[in-house]
Structures are given as structure tokens and as C-alpha cells.
Amino acid sequence: MCFSASASFASSALLAAVGVAGIARSQTAPQRFLTAMPFLFSFQQLCEGVIWLSVHDAGLAHYQKVVMYAFLIMAQAGWPLFIPFSVLLLEHDFKRKRILKWFAGAGVLAAVYYSWCLLNFDAYLVINPYHIRYELDFPLSKRWFYGILYFIPAVFPTFLSGNKLFRALGMLLLSSYLISMICYRDYIVSVWCFFGALSSITALFIINKERAENNKINS
Numbered sequence: 082m083c084f085s086a087s088a089s090f091a092s093s094a095l096l097a098a099v100g101v102a103g104i105a106r107s108q109t110a111p112q113r114f115l116t117a118m119p120f121l122f123s124f125q126q127l128c129e130g131v132i133w134l135s136v137h138d139a140g141l142a143h144y145q146k147v148v149m150y151a152f153l154i155m156a157q158a159g160w161p162l163f164i165p166f167s168v169l170l171l172e173h174d175f176k177r178k179r180i181l182k183w184f185a186g187a188g189v190l191a192a193v194y195y196s197w198c199l200l201n202f203d204a205y206l207v208i209n210p211y212h213i214r215y216e217l218d219f220p221l222s223k224r225w226f227y228g229i230l231y232f233i234p235a236v237f238p239t240f241l242s243g244n245k246l247f248r249a250l251g252m253l254l255l256s257s258y259l260i261s262m263i264c265y266r267d268y269i270v271s272v273w274c275f276f277g278a279l280s281s282i283t284a285l286f287i288i289n290k291e292r293a294e295n296n297k298i299n300s
Contacts, residue, residue, distance in 0.1 A: 085211070089130030096123035096278055103285050108295055111170035112288050118167065119285070121155055122278035128152040129213060129271065136208055149206055153199060153215065156274055161191035161234040168238040168247055171291060177243055184241070188234035195219075212268040232258075246287045253280040 096119040103116035128148040135141040135148075165184040172178045198219040207214040221227050236258075239251030257276030261269045 086130045086133035089126045089133060092275070092278055093123045093126035093130060096120070096126065096281065099282050099285055103288050106285070106288050106292055108292055111167075112291055114170055115167050115284050115288060118163070118281045119278075121159060121163065122274070122281045125152050125155050125274055126278055129274075132206065132208070132213060145206075149204070149215075150199065152274075153204055153217075153270075154196070156215075156270055157195040157199065157217075158192040160277075161195070161231060162188045164188070164236070165234050165238040168242050171244065171247075171287070172242060174243045177241055181238055181241055184234055184238040191231065191234045213271045214268050215270040217270075228258075244287060244290065246283060246290055250280055250283040250287070253283065 100116055100118075100120040100123060103119060104113065107113045107116055128151050131141060131148045132145055132152070135145040165181060165188040169178060169181040169185050172181055198217070202220070203216075203218040205216050207216065221230070236251055236254050239247045239254070242248055242251075254277060257280065258269075258273050261273040261276065264272075
């Protein structure tokens with residue numbers, strides 16, 4: 082997380098617990114796929130916790146770049162791929178699924194692009210007293226539409242879901258992005274991932290709703 086090592090590790094533990102609860106409640110493969118969301122965010126927060134510790138612990142300094150890239154792989158390439166497939170797999174309406182397949186395809190292209198950027202262009206971090214800033218020297222990263230290209234697969238599919246809780250997740254992600262842009266623009270990658278991590282708790286409610294609906298159908 083963007084504030085301290087203790088906050089990062091605490092949020093990582095909380096999200097891991099949410100993921101375990103999600104697995105226990107899951108009944109189908111698509112539901113189990115969605116339970117990866119809190120686990121993946123937990124991993125990201127763990128990475129940032131190690132980054133914080135590496136500032137003061139010389140023994141961990143050698144791992145700083147490794148955990149930075151582990152964090153960025155998920156932040157830049159992982160979410161544009163994971164989100165549309167999560168929504169697609171849990172969608173029941175045929176027409177919505179047909180549209181969501183296009184967003185899933187966009188997610189694959191985005192994941193390939195951001196992975197290519199991470200492999201071929203510089204990325205580094207700057208640590209301030211309470212924030213971590215990730216500097217990404219990627220093509221198009223300074224252009225005004227860069228955020229839109231990311232949002233197309235990473236956020237927009239949630240608004241196309243027939244599940245109201247997915248749409249609520251989309252609203253949380255969008256509003257937290259706007260808050261991060263306004264209040265923490267220089268630290269948006271770290272801060273928005275923190276807000277996204279908290280938003281991922283919604284996954285447990287989505288699974289509970291799907292479970293209740295499946296039980297009603299089968300009863």
C-alpha cells in the first residue's frame with residue numbers, strides 16, 4: 082500500500098482471508114476464478130510491503146526491483162486480462178457474453194502490450210515518506226488517452242454485467258480512480274491499486290449472490 086509497510090502487510094492479510102472465504106463459498110469454476118481477485122491484490126500489497134522494508138533493510142534492497150516488477154506485472158498487465166474474463170465467465174445472458182468476448186480480446190491485447198513495455202522500457206520507483214511513485218517510461222504513457230486504453234478492458238466490462246454487484250465494483254473502481262487522479266496524481270499506480278484492493282472484497286459478495294441463485298435453481 083502507499084502509506085507504510087505495516088499497512089501493506091495488514092491489507093495483504095485481510096485480502097488473503099477474503100480469498101479463503103471466497104474459495105470456501107465457491108461452487109463453480111467461474112466463481113473460483115473470481116476468488117483469485119482478492120488473492121492477487123493481496124500479493125500486490127505484499128510486494129509493496131517488501132518495497133517499504135527494502136528502504137531500510139539492506140538485506141532486502143537487492144529484492145526491491147524484483148518485487149517492483151512483480152507488482153507492476155499485475156497492475157499493468159494482470160488486471161486488464163483478469164477483469165474482463167471474470168465478468169465474462171460469470172455472465173448468463175448470451176447477448177452480454179457476446180459483447181464481453183470483445184472486451185476479453187481487448188484484455189489479451191492490453192496484457193501483451195503492457196508486458197512488452199515492461200520488458201523493453203524503463204520502470205523505476207521513488208519512495209517518499211508516505212507514498213510510492215512508479216515511473217513508467219512506456220510509449221503513449223504521457224498521452225491523454227493512455228488511461229482510457231487501460232480502462233477499456235480493466236474497468237468497462239464490469240458495467241456490462243447483468244450482475245448488479247459487478248456494476249457496483251465498476252463504480253468503486255471508477256470513483257477510486259478519479260479520487261486518486263485528483264488527490265494523488267503522482268502516486269496513482271500505488272494509490273489506485275490500494276483502493277482496488279479494498280474494492281476486491283466485493284468479489285465475496287458476488288460469489289454469495291451467485292451461490293444463492295444457483296441454490297434457488299437447483300432446489
